[in-house]
Amino acid sequence: MRPGFTNDASVTERILATYDGLPNSERLIADYVLAHPNAIAKMSAKEIALSSGSSAASMSRFVKSLGFSGFAELSFALERDGTASTPVEDSESIFSRANLDEIIDFVLAVKMEELAATARYLKTSKLSEVVELIRNARLTIFAGVGNSISTAQNAAFKITQTGYRATACSTSDGSSLVALTLSEEDVLVLISTTGYSKRLVNVVENAHKVGASVVIITDKEDSELGRLADIVLKTSTHDRLLTRNLRFSQNPINFVIELITVLLYHSSTDAEELARIFDENMFFDKDLSKTGDSDATS
Structure with a gap:
């Protein structure tokens, strides 16, 4: 196998x-x-x-x-x-027709299987170990390149909401510098669907120099970054079933991040209070009445 x-x-x-x-x-x-x-x-x-x-x-x-x-x-x-x-049904047949309803159903089926496959990999992964690393870390930094940078920043925001310190830089150079300030108590989480990025290799090497734990969320656990990481959380991205060369999906990675967020939330003694404070700040920011419903995710 x-x-x-x-x-x-x-x-x-x-x-x-x-x-x-x-x-x-x-x-x-x-x-x-x-x-x-x-x-x-x-x-x-x-x-x-x-x-x-x-x-x-x-x-x-x-x-x-x-x-x-x-x-x-x-x-x-x-x-x-x-x-x-x-x-x-064959993808070539689906997209050659102009029936939008059928296309929507096909894309939905692909996306559902994408998440289901990722869930199967996670059940045999070291997910619980990653959650414990973040729980006990002084700081967790998320790093990516390209469209994974925004995903890393979103991940850091979510983790911070649960009461744990997390951050993400807007550039790989910034991530490399921050990695050097980590310690053995800290965690670096790489986000890379392909597992191939020379810029992220430098980030990992800097994290290893200071003894930080390195986790990667990726489709390619046997890639260079996968081999450099201490723990791999494997995903399954099905972009190629929808587009030949365009790589766009962040669904599997976001699923992993949100799963980690939920697990951290339920293991944190501060998460409930932080969520209440966050809600209050959102009401203030939007000038909404505190008697109405909030939309903290918009």
């Missing part, structure tokens, strides 16, 4: 987790399988290879890349996946 896969990991999950590291000949097969989830369950290895424009040798390597011993095991997994709650 390929490292990082649970025994019930779907074929789709395996493809998405390995895609970036596949050679072009195997990516052709991966693209075909992702685009035709129903058809391939009834096809032979040779038929899949020919239909994808690849070769039998590449098909054999592709099967091994997914962690299967052979095509028979892959076929069994495809048959099993066909009975699961996954999207039931």
Whole structure:
């Protein structure tokens, strides 16, 4: 079994987790399988290879890349996946039509499976250990690059609301500098779907220099950042089922962050009082009557 896969990991999950590291000949097969989830369950290895424009040798390597011993095991997994709650129609067919209702249902199904897959990984992860690290930390800093920076800042805000000190910088350079001010009592949480970022490697190295614990939330636990981290919380992002090259989803990472937030809230003696104070400040900020309902998340 390929490292990082649970025994019930779907074929789709395996493809998405390995895609970036596949050679072009195997990516052709991966693209075909992702685009035709129903058809391939009834096809032979040779038929899949020919239909994808690849070769039998590449098909054999592709099967091994997914962690299967052979095509028979892959076929069994495809048959099993066909009975699961996954999207039931090929994505190419869905997006070629102008039926918005069907597109909404398809995207919803993909997003639901994205979260369900992430939840399966979390159940076998060291999530409770991460919560304890943050509970006992003097400071937790969240760091990311690109659109993960705003996710890191949002995470720090949520954690602070539960009564624990957290922060996030607006640049990777800032994160590198702050990492050097940490101590053995502190925690660095990296947010990186791909697990590949030279800028974040520098942040991790600085955190290691001062003895801080390093956690990463990522799809790629066998990436460079995954190997550098002390604890990996694995996610499963399904962007490639919706867009070929656009990487946009933060849903799995936000799910992990919100799960940590809830766990911290229920283990904090100050969270309830802090939430009350926060509500009062929001009323003041919006000039709302204290007899009405608040909207603390807007």
